[in-house]
Amino acid sequence: MIEFRNVKKLYPNGTIALDGVDLKVEDGEFVFIVGRSGAGKTTMMKLLLREERASSGDIIVGDYNLTKLRNYKVPYYRRELGVVFQDFRLFKDKTVYENVAFAMQVVGTPTKLIKRRVPAILNTVNLPDKGKNFPSELSGGEQQRVALARALANNPKIIIADEPTGNIDPKMSIEIMNLLMKINKLGKTVIVVTHEKALVDYYKQRVVMLRDGKIVEDRVGGMFK
Amino acid sequence: MKKRYRLTYFIGQAIKSLWRNGVMSFASIAVLMSCLVVMGGFALLVKNINTNLEKLNLMNQVVAFCFPDAKEEEIESVASAIEKMDGVESFVRVTKAEGLDNMREQAGEFKSIYDDINEENNPLSDKFVITYRSEEDVTNLLYTLNHTEGVRTVNASVDIAKAVLNIKNSIQWIFLGFLVILFVVTVFIIINTIKLALNSRRHEISVMRYVGATGWFITLPFIFEGIIIGLVASVIAYFVEMVAYNYIATSLLSGITMITVLPYKEMGLTVFLQFLAVGVGTGVIGSLISIGKYRKS
Numbered sequence: 001m002i003e004f005r006n007v008k009k010l011y012p013n014g015t016i017a018l019d020g021v022d023l024k025v026e027d028g029e030f031v032f033i034v035g036r037s038g039a040g041k042t043t044m045m046k047l048l049l050r051e052e053r054a055s056s057g058d059i060i061v062g063d064y065n066l067t068k069l070r071n072y073k074v075p076y077y078r079r080e081l082g083v084v085f086q087d088f089r090l091f092k093d094k095t096v097y098e099n100v101a102f103a104m105q106v107v108g109t110p111t112k113l114i115k116r117r118v119p120a121i122l123n124t125v126n127l128p129d130k131g132k133n134f135p136s137e138l139s140g141g142e143q144q145r146v147a148l149a150r151a152l153a154n155n156p157k158i159i160i161a162d163e164p165t166g167n168i169d170p171k172m173s174i175e176i177m178n179l180l181m182k183i184n185k186l187g188k189t190v191i192v193v194t195h196e197k198a199l200v201d202y203y204k205q206r207v208v209m210l211r212d213g214k215i216v217e218d219r220v221g222g223m224f225k
Numbered sequence: 226m227k228k229r230y231r232l233t234y235f236i237g238q239a240i241k242s243l244w245r246n247g248v249m250s251f252a253s254i255a256v257l258m259s260c261l262v263v264m265g266g267f268a269l270l271v272k273n274i275n276t277n278l279e280k281l282n283l284m285n286q287v288v289a290f291c292f293p294d295a296k297e298e299e300i301e302s303v304a305s306a307i308e309k310m311d312g313v314e315s316f317v318r319v320t321k322a323e324g325l326d327n328m329r330e331q332a333g334e335f336k337s338i339y340d341d342i343n344e345e346n347n348p349l350s351d352k353f354v355i356t357y358r359s360e361e362d363v364t365n366l367l368y369t370l371n372h373t374e375g376v377r378t379v380n381a382s383v384d385i386a387k388a389v390l391n392i393k394n395s396i397q398w399i400f401l402g403f404l405v406i407l408f409v410v411t412v413f414i415i416i417n418t419i420k421l422a423l424n425s426r427r428h429e430i431s432v433m434r435y436v437g438a439t440g441w442f443i444t445l446p447f448i449f450e451g452i453i454i455g456l457v458a459s460v461i462a463y464f465v466e467m468v469a470y471n472y473i474a475t476s477l478l479s480g481i482t483m484i485t486v487l488p489y490k491e492m493g494l495t496v497f498l499q500f501l502a503v504g505v506g507t508g509v510i511g512s513l514i515s516i517g518k519y520r521k522s
Contacts, residue, residue: 049435072440079437089432103436105234154436 001027002048002158002189007057009043009213017043019213021057025191027157030184032200033193034224035210041193044210045162048191049083050074062157079107082151082188086163088143090135096122096146097131103153117153125149125179141172148179158189165196173199200224239449242422249418254458256414257507260407261462261500262469267400268499269470272492274393277485285314286356287363287381289370293321293350300351303375307353310369312362321349350377408507415454415511416518419447423519440520448512455508459500466496 002025009018018040025031035041046052047059050066059066064077090099097118104114122128125145135143144164151159161180165173177192177199184190194200200207200223207222208215243250289307291300300318307316319327325347329336342348357366363381370379423430433443467489474486489496 075434075437075439077437078435081435083435089428089435091429091432102432106433106436106438106442108442150436 001025001060001062002191003058003060004044005058005060007047007054007059009040009047009052010055016213018047018054021210021213021215023208023215023218025189027189028184028187030181030190030203030205031192032203032205032207032222032224033191033210034195034200034207036195038212039210040213041195041210042162043213045160045193048160049081050077079154080157082148082154082156082159084144084147084151084159084161084164086166088135088140088147088167090143090146090150092135094134095131096127096133096135096138096149099135099146100149100153103150107154109154118149121149121152124152124182126175139172140168141175144168144172144176145179148176148183152183156188158191159183161190161192163194164192165194165199170198174202177203197224235445235449236453238446239453242426242446242450243453245425246418246421249414249421250454253411253415253418253454253508253511254461256407257411257454257458257504258462258465260404260411260507261458261504262465263400263407264404264503265462265466265496265500266469267396267404269466269487269489269492269496271393271397273485273487274389276487278389285359286354287367287370287379289353289355289373289379290377291351291353291375292377293348295351295375299375303373304353306373306375307355307370310366312357312359312366314356314358316353316355319352319354321347321351324349324352411507412511412514415451415508416515418454419450419512419515420519422447422450423515444516447516448509451508451510451512452505453508454511455505456501458508459497459504462500462504463493463497466500467493 002023004021004023007018007021008016010016021040021044033041033044043052047054047066048061050069054067057067061077062080064073064080066077069077091102094102100118100121101114104117109117119128119131122131125148127142127145127149130138130142130146135146138146144167148159148161148164151161159180164176164180168176173196180190180192181203204221206220207217207224209217209222209224289303291303304316304318307313322344325339325342328349329339332338355366355370357363367379367381370376430443470489474489
């Protein structure tokens with residue numbers, strides 16, 4: 001479960017990015033976080049990734065209270081998350097297989113398990129034959145699927161996707177969204193930060209809308225207004 | 226599930242990174258190596274000066290000569306008198322026969338000039354090489370020795386010893402200053418090498434962070450980078466030092482029989498271990514400073 005309790009985030013330059021946000025996301029939910037630029041979406045992401053600390057209030061993710069979480073424990077918290085970025089953030093000099101395996105090597109997964117698990121994940125994201133390809137040999141949609149595979153590598157409970165369709169064409173966007181839906185059906189909580197109205201409206205999931213650092217709408221099966 | 230990190234992964238990453246920033250890596254190794262060679266050269270010079278001072282009986286030592294025709298019991302009474310004197314650390318008796326042998330040895334290829342001297346006509350006298358505890362004791366000791374029955378004369382090269390020690394100390398300070406500057410430059414260059422490595426892997430590090438890599442996992446390859454720089458520099462410095470030392474010892478000093486030059490192999494292991502400690506230590510310090518700065522930024 002993810003819970004924001006009266007969360008405020010004030011940056012040193014005086015900008016109030018989030019202003020008293022209360023939000024509860026149950027395990028296995030699919031949530032769109034929407035809003036215009038400057039609404040507070042990115043700050044919400046940063047707080048969830050524990051890149052930033054809330055100025056006040058509590059953020060609870062599973063067993064972790066992120067407001068009180070000590071720096072040395074952050075890596076262990078992040079292993080509970082899978083993160084997908086708009087710009088994919090893949091290693092150009094590593095193959096698809098190595099990109100996915102990298103996430104597992106980093107947390108000390110034994111090589112035997114990596115060898116068994118990576119092909120299975122690539123299968124989940126519909127890239128079973130691309131293990132030996134380099135990212136430059138793939139389309140934008142395929143690269144995003146590799147990023148998704150990497151996010152799934154350590155079997156996280158929560159997937160956070162920051163504008164996952166921002167750099168790919170509409171057809172590929174549908175593919176990525178379908179994959180995220182599929183992952184959600186596997187029991188994982190999925191949070192998608194986006195400003196793409198068409199996608200949000202098409203999938204009719206829970207939509208949390210931010211404006212000026214406040215939640216102005218939170219509706220299941222909602223639309224992007 | 227048991228988590229396992231392989232040492233080979235960290236070392237592999239460090240080597241890759243050193244290769245990627247080849248010029249800076251080379252500069253770090255070259256400067257650290259030069260620094261170690263200078264440090265080693267200085268240490269070997271001091272070691273040789275000390276050995277020569279000892280050989281010349283100049284290090285905290287005075288020599289008391291008995292009369293050439295002194296009987297054994299007279300010499301032994303001098304020995305027991307010395308034993309009771311204040312400020313005596315230790316003493317060694319050198320018989321006139323031993324003295325003659327020493328002279329022959331020092332003469333080297335010209336030792337035949339002593340061929341006519343034998344046990345019967347040996348003009349030398351027995352002597353005692355006395356090591357005193359400190360310079361404060363020397364005045365009293367000289368006075369007592371000069372007034373001891375059976376002692377013909379006392380040689381105390383205190384002034385020469387002081388002069389040589391002063392020269393040695395001056396050299397020591399000059400080298401020390403020089404070394405400090407060199408080490409500061411070395412650490413600075415290593416810091417920059419590691420900083421470059423950190424910058425070139427910024428993207429990789431950010432992904433590592435998002436997938437849950439611990440600080441140690443991220444920083445260990447950079448520490449290994451420092452260790453490898455230190456290790457390579459130490460090994461090269463050891464061989465450069467050996468070649469330079471042996472060249473100086475065999476080509477420049479071999480003709481001067483007065484000077485004893487210690488063989489390199491006798492000190493080789495100590496030199497190597499010192500190089501390793503200083504080289505690897507400097508590499509690790511450079512890495513840690515860079516990582517600290519990176520973490521702050």
